Amino acid sequence: MSNMLPKLFFVHFCETSFIAEIDNQTVGFLIGFLSQTHPEEAYIHFVGIHPDFRRQGLGSVLYETFFQAVRRFNCVRVRCVTSPVNKSSVTYHLRMGFEAETSETQVAGVPYYSDYDGVGQHRVLFVKYLP
């Protein structure tokens, strides 16, 4: 699983990127960074959980670890994007306290931005305001 992870994130964003291991086996990771452009924002780029370790709260642990880390850098908002067709990701982020940025285009009540990441690459733009 750690083969999915370009090393650069752990070299250059090591304070905000986390690997979860059980018995030395990688079972999940979260790659995030502080926005260079918007100093009060952080961004979650990539999250993966090993199939055998899903639905056990590991994702929440990684997200909360990230929220705590970026608060120490004075971040007040966390952003991430997901595809509107990835319903489990949309549901998960809503449950984790993210809100979808408003947009005129919606699917099943969830606003998304058409062609955000290129033609056909629609994205839900999530933001969470840190307590």
Place this chain on the structure above:
Amino acid sequence: MSNMLPKLFFVHFCETSFIAEIDNQTVGFLIGFLSQTHPEEAYIHFVGIHPDFRRQGLGSVLYETFFQAVRRFNCVRVRCVTSPVNKSSVTYHLRMGFEAETSETQVAGVPYYSDYDGVGQHRVLFVKYLP
């Protein structure tokens, strides 16, 4: 060509990512960032030049633009990685003043790190010290 570019880099790393356009057409780009972990370092993540606009110095313009930008953030080193089999990239970076980090594994005199980005994903680790 701009479809190759995940928008996040231009949202969160806009001071250090550049798009070259001619007549409103994207002909090249350089995506880079400041290292969060190593404040005096910057990293070039991804560079692309439109095939019709290669060998005309556009890459050098983008690299120099990046070097100037990161100097303003007090960076003294720029890093990037490339595959040892990508000989044109290796040659290009050496010509641009990058040095390959020493390693016991070498190909055609160029040191590289085996399995750096995962199994079979060997990488030359380039560094350039900014004047």
